[in-house]
Amino acid sequence: xxxxxxxxxxxxxxxxxxxxxxxxxxxxxxxxxxxxxxxxxxxxxxxxxxxxxxxxxxxxxxxxxxxxxxxxxxxxxxxxxxxxxxxxxxxxxxxxxxxxxxxxxxxxxxxxxxxxxxxxxxxxxxxxxxxxxxxxxxxxxxxxxxxxxxxxxxxxxxxxxxxxxxxxxxxxxxxxxxxxxxxxxxxxxxxxxxxxxxxxxxxxxxxxxxxxxxxxxxxxxxxxxxxxxxxxxxxxxxxxxxxxxxxxxxxxxxxxxxxxxxxxxxxxxxxxxxxxxxxxxxxxxxxxxxxxxxxxxxxxxxxxxxxxxxxxxxxxxxxxxxxxxxxxxxxxxxxxxxxxxxxxxxxxxxxxxxxxxxx
Amino acid sequence: xxxxxxxxxxxxxxxxxxxxxxxxxxxxxxxxxxxxxxxxxxxxxxxxxxxxxxxxxxxxxxxxxxxxxxxxxxxxxxxxxxxxxxxxxxxxxxxxxxxxxxxxxxxxxxxxxxxxxxxxxxxxxxxxxxxxxxxxxxxxxxxxxxxxxxxxxxxxxxxxxx
Numbered sequence: 471x472x473x474x475x476x477x478x479x480x481x482x483x484x485x486x487x488x489x490x491x492x493x494x495x496x497x498x499x500x501x502x503x504x505x506x507x508x509x510x511x512x513x514x515x516x517x518x519x520x521x522x523x524x525x526x527x528x529x530x531x532x533x534x535x536x537x538x539x540x541x542x543x544x545x546x547x548x549x550x551x552x553x554x555x556x557x558x559x560x561x562x563x564x565x566x567x568x569x570x571x572x573x574x575x576x577x578x579x580x581x582x583x584x585x586x587x588x589x590x591x592x593x594x595x596x597x598x599x600x601x602x603x604x605x606x607x608x609x610x611x612x613x614x615x616x617x618x619x620x621x622x623x624x625x626x627x628x629x630x631x632x633x634x635x636x637x638x639x640x641x642x643x644x645x646x647x648x649x650x651x652x653x654x655x656x657x658x659x660x661x662x663x664x665x666x667x668x669x670x671x672x673x674x675x676x677x678x679x680x681x682x683x684x685x686x687x688x689x690x691x692x693x694x695x696x697x698x699x700x701x702x703x704x705x706x707x708x709x710x711x712x713x714x715x716x717x718x719x720x721x722x723x724x725x726x727x728x729x730x731x732x733x734x735x736x737x738x739x740x741x742x743x744x745x746x747x748x749x750x751x752x753x754x755x756x757x758x759x760x761x762x763x764x765x766x767x768x769x770x771x772x773x774x775x776x777x778x779x780x781x782x783x784x785x786x787x788x789x790x791x792x793x794x795x796x797x798x799x800x801x802x803x804x805x806x807x808x809x810x811x812x813x814x815x816x817x818x819x820x821x822x823x824x825x826x827x828x829x
Numbered sequence: 830x831x832x833x834x835x836x837x838x839x840x841x842x843x844x845x846x847x848x849x850x851x852x853x854x855x856x857x858x859x860x861x862x863x864x865x866x867x868x869x870x871x872x873x874x875x876x877x878x879x880x881x882x883x884x885x886x887x888x889x890x891x892x893x894x895x896x897x898x899x900x901x902x903x904x905x906x907x908x909x910x911x912x913x914x915x916x917x918x919x920x921x922x923x924x925x926x927x928x929x930x931x932x933x934x935x936x937x938x939x940x941x942x943x944x945x946x947x948x949x950x951x952x953x954x955x956x957x958x959x960x961x962x963x964x965x966x967x968x969x970x971x972x973x974x975x976x977x978x979x980x981x982x983x984x985x986x987x988x989x990x991x
Contacts, residue, residue: 487845488940519944526852528863552972556948563951589972596955624961624970631955634835661961668835668958697959700911704833735913742911771883772893776912807882 489523497521498535504542511551518543518557522564531568540569547578552589555582559597572601584613591617592628599632604640611643618650618666623659630654630665637672645673655688660695667698671705682709689724696733703728703736707743722754729761737761738776745784755791759784766798771807778802778813785820792821831909836957838918839890839905840866841950843926845936846899848874852943854950856957859890873903884912893919897934902926917962918953924964925949929971945971 497520504514521539525531531539543565546558562579566572579601582594595617602610617629630651637644648670655666667688674680685706693699706721713719728740744750744758765777778799785792792799799821802814839859843852848871860866873887877894878901884893886908893915894903904919923934929945930938939946948971952961961967 486936489943515944519947522947523943526854527850528867553944553948556972557944560947560951589970592970593951624966627960628955631835631958631960634958635956661959661963665835665958665960671833672835697914697962700914701833701835704831708833735911735917738913739911770916772912772916775884806880807884808880809882809885 489520492520492524494524494529494531494535497524498539501539501542504545507548509546509549509551509554511549511554514546514549515551515554515557518546518554518561521561522557525564531565533568533570536565536569537571540565540572541574544575544578547575552587555590556593559593562597563600566600573603573606575601576606580610580613583610583617588622588625591620591622592624595625595628596632599636602636604643607636607640607643611646615647615650618647619653623657623662626654626657626659626662627665630662630669634665634669634672637669641673644669648673656692658694660697663693663695664697664701667693667701671701678709678712681705685709685721689720696731696736699728699731699733699736700739703739703743707747711748726754726757729757734765734773738765738773738780742776742780745780750788752788752791755784755788759791759795763795763798766795766802771805771810774802774805775807775810775813778810778817782813782817785817789821792817796821831907835959837906837910837914837959838954838957839907840903841918841922841954842870842873842901842903842905843939843946844870844874844901844903846878846901848878848901851900851936851939852946852950854954856954874901877901877903883916891915895919895923897923897927899936900926900934900939914959918959921953921962921964921967922950925953925967925971928964928968 497517500517501521503517543558543561546554562575576598579594579598582590583598585591598610614629614633617625620626633644633647651666651669654662655670657663657666670684671681674684685702688702689706693702703725706725710719710721725740725743728736731737741758741761744754762777762781765773768774781792781795796818799814799818802810805811805814839857840853840855842850845851850867850870853866853870855866860869869888873892876887877885881896889908890905891908891910891912892903892905893912894901896902902919902923904915904922906915926946926949927934929942929949949967952967952970954960
């Protein structure tokens with residue numbers, strides 16, 4: 471009977487959003503069925519999706535409601551359905567700040583984090599770090615160090631990203647993991663390398679000597695990841711702001727060499743860094759402006775936008791350096807993307823001459 | 830000059846063709862309340878739904894976007910952020926969603942696979958950090974049920990809650 475009614479509703483297409491008008495109280499009620507045995511993974515998963523939807527729409531859960539739902543959810547650890555378990559992790563993170571006594575799931579998560587199933591491990595680490603406070607951090611420290619150097623990239627990345635979140639409250643604990651982080655930085659995986667470098671930099675942020683040593687190590691090569699390379703360009707540019715004799719700096723060489731990188735992301739990051747350096751000389755600007763000029767005729771709107779925006783900035787201080795791009799910029803005046811067109815026009819106003827008026 | 834940090838993504842949104850929120854994750858307190866977030870989403874939608882231009886500056890933020898049928902995908906970062914990094918995240922989000930929905934990138938199909946899309950977004954960005962931007966890695970990590978890929982499961986899930 472029920473089945474038929476539902477099908478009919480659906481065929482009539484009463485609402486294109488089956489979650490529309492979903493009440494918070496209804497889903498809280500529904501979460502009580504998590505206590506039933508045996509667990510029906512599909513049904514429970516659908517309920518979790520609804521809770522997620524209601525939370526995501528911005529509904530406020532009261533402490534008691536949230537805590538009740540959270541505790542019901544912990545029953546679902548008895549099922550080994552992969553999607554269900556992953557939805558439980560997700561909801562643990564979503565509700566970590568609105569429910570009480572969330573540390574109740576610590577042992578379940580620690581078990582999953584150290585278990586055999588890789589798909590559980592990475593997600594369990596992230597959920598665990600979200601609910602862990604400083605007093606419990608010591609208890610999981612050993613597992614975190616292992617996870618950081620794990621061979622499985624998703625596990626290592628999850629541990630590194632979580633460590634960075636933990637740094638905000640407990641910097642002194644994470645500082646003790648720096649050897650493991652350093653090992654992860656030489657990973658072959660591009661994301662692991664990126665996360666490790668980001669964490670290393672954050673740990674050493676207040677020690678300019680250490681940052682400088684780290685930068686000189688990685689600028690000599692060894693970074694495979696375009697994301698990590700972009701980050702290294704940013705760190706280098708920051709260091710350069712403090713240097714007095716920039717001309718002889720190997721950091722400038724490094725950033726300039728990135729203009730010939732195979733990834734557009736890195737090329738742009740390098741050009742952007744050069745343009746934004748303090749007191750950039752015309753000689754330093756020239757190669758950066760040429761790669762930006764190439765981007766102006768790219769079929770990708772974002773690339774055209776990024777290049778025009780950056781050239782616009784150059785035109786404020788060094789209009790002469792941009793005049794070579796005037797023809798390309800004129801073509802962008804009619805660009806379908808209005809932001810690009812506007813940026814092109816304002817740039818031309820700074821660099822244009824009488825000769826361009828005729829065209 | 831922008832701080833060298835792993836915190837790159839300010840928000841990810843999927844809106845429908847009325848500009849209503851389907852999925853939104855805000856990763857910092859640029860918009861501290863739900864009201865402000867939804868106002869921003871509406872604004873963003875109004876500025877982008879007609880112009881298929883891929884990138885826009887709004888409220889001092891860089892927003893990159895793509896749309897299909899009745900779905901609008903947005904990735905938002907600081908105005909200082911490398912736009913190409915934001916686009917790499919957007920492309921990953923779109924590609925993964927498209928695979929999960931078996932190329933049926935539309936609202937109806939999204940609701941059939943909402944759990945998988947939640948999980949996918951959680952694998953792409955962790956608290957503002959880009960965790961992974963390779964679509965095939967994400968799909969592996971989301972670990973779709975075997976039958977998720979073959980037939981929609983909405984009809985049998987809906988029976989249970991009625």
